[in-house]
Amino acid sequence: MRAARFLPLVLLLTTGACQRNGTAVPPSPSVSGQVSVSVAMPTARLPGLHRRDATLDAVDAATDATHPEALTAILSGAGLVAVRERVYTGAFGTFARVVIRAWVFASRSGAAAFRDWVRVNATHELIGEASPLGSDTLAGVQVWRHDVTGCCHEETPIYLAVWQRGPIVWTVRASGPRIHTAPVLSLVHAIEREV
Helix, strand or coil: CHHHHHHHHHHHHHHHHECCCCCECCCCCCCCCCCCCCCCCCCCCCCCCEEEEEEECHHHHHHHCCCHHHHHHHHHHCCEEEEEEEEEECCCCCCCEEEEEEEEECCHHHHHHHHHHHHHHHHHHHCCCCEECCCCCECCEEEEEECCCCCCCCCCCEEEEEEEECCEEEEEEEECCCCCHHHHHHHHHHHHHHC
């Protein structure tokens, strides 16, 4: 009789832990009790843009990549705890969309591994064909620019910046039809100083 009382709990746990094909679901590489994620997100001065904050796990953070499954595995292997994200969006002005992410890892070495991966793979995994702006642009910050290629009439230039502070890798992705380098570098510099 005692075992019968626990049967509904066992069924509930078993059902929740299995996918439709009957294989176990791996534990989420997010905040599930590992480390509390209390990262102070920078406040970008972007008048006219709407702000949204979120906390993402490896799967959600990798959806923008060309090969999200591969990036999810890299993030999990590097010890990703969570990604804090602040997104600014709007229709007019220099910036149409700015995504600031704090990629929080369990260790500095995990963060360094991801930062190095971004440096090697930014152009074909994260923003398409892009050119680095040069190593002297901002000390310790790598910045790339994806130019309009003409393949789509709605394509806009995209900038991506990456740097590391301890176990956190910071990225800023900015785009817009009227975007250009000077305001992007000013924005990245302001954010980099704040974090």
